[in-house]
Amino acid sequence: MFKRIDYLTIKTDDAAGAAQVWEATLGLKGRAPQPMVGVRSISVPVGDAFLELAQTEGEGPYGDWLRQQAEGMCLVGIEVDDLAGAIAHLRARGAQVSEPQPGGAPGVRFALVDTASTHGVPIALVQRST
Amino acid sequence: MIQKIHHIGIAVKSLDEALRFYSETLGLTVHKQAVVEQQGVKAALLTIGQSEIELLEPLGPETPIGRFLERRGEGLHHVCFQTDGIDQELAGLKAKGVELIDQEPRIGLAGRICFLHPRAMKGVLVELAEPLD
Numbered sequence: 001m002f003k004r005i006d007y008l009t010i011k012t013d014d015a016a017g018a019a020q021v022w023e024a025t026l027g028l029k030g031r032a033p034q035p036m037v038g039v040r041s042i043s044v045p046v047g048d049a050f051l052e053l054a055q056t057e058g059e060g061p062y063g064d065w066l067r068q069q070a071e072g073m074c075l076v077g078i079e080v081d082d083l084a085g086a087i088a089h090l091r092a093r094g095a096q097v098s099e100p101q102p103g104g105a106p107g108v109r110f111a112l113v114d115t116a117s118t119h120g121v122p123i124a125l126v127q128r129s130t
Numbered sequence: 131m132i133q134k135i136h137h138i139g140i141a142v143k144s145l146d147e148a149l150r151f152y153s154e155t156l157g158l159t160v161h162k163q164a165v166v167e168q169q170g171v172k173a174a175l176l177t178i179g180q181s182e183i184e185l186l187e188p189l190g191p192e193t194p195i196g197r198f199l200e201r202r203g204e205g206l207h208h209v210c211f212q213t214d215g216i217d218q219e220l221a222g223l224k225a226k227g228v229e230l231i232d233q234e235p236r237i238g239l240a241g242r243i244c245f246l247h248p249r250a251m252k253g254v255l256v257e258l259a260e261p262l263d
Binding site: 028047090 | 131132133134135138140141142143147148151154155156157158178179180181183185202203204205206209211212223226228246250251252253254256
């Protein structure tokens with residue numbers, strides 16, 4: 001049900017500068033910046049997952065959420081096949097999970113698991129439509 | 131060469147309590163569990179796809195994870211990337227003048243490992259690992 005780590009978001013005050021550091025230090029190359037509402041995001045593919053270097057940029061739900069996070073690693077995306085089923089599975093076991101909502105990229109839906117359930121780790125359950 | 135995210139490390143107060151969520155609720159399989167005295171942790175690795183989640187409980191307050199919990203509370207601690215050649219990787223980092231915690235690889239739960247200094251990666255604690263199994 002919980003298939004793989006899809007992404008790890010790293011909050012930074014300078015996404016382009018951070019991308020340079022990741023490439024120069026570890027050879028991990030970032031893609032072109034993706035403008036999302038409220039966030040400037042650079043994806044850095046690594047294996048079957050990616051790092052998301054995210055910088056707040058204006059208003060928007062994601063930017064507003066990101067603004068409340070500390071710098072550094074701040075969100076783990078876990079891919080699921082069936083978002084509604086995963087939410088029901090977790091809620092039945094006492095975890096607090098948000099309602100599903102559209103993600104920043106087309107065809108992506110996600111829900112956030114409350115950090116009280118995850119021992120302090122913000123987790124997004126992510127469903128990618130094929 | 132960096133191949134993939136090997137694991138994401140999470141600092142927790144109690145490994146048993148954290149396993150209730152990550153193993154019982156999420157249904158992830160515990161791949162390894164051990165006390166690593168040298169690092170001052172009781173740790174478990176749980177498989178998720180091609181990567182793992184590492185839960186780290188400190189053996190005492192005066193350990194790196196103990197101090198992290200005191201300062202930041204439970205949560206994301208480090209990210210570990212798998213490499214097929216940790217010696218070459220480390221030599222390359224040294225040649226570039228990258229600030230390191232470990233000058234030489236040591237044995238950790240994930241295999242032969244080393245940590246970069248978080249100052250080198252804009253505040254992110256990065257581990258490299260060459261698995262032994």
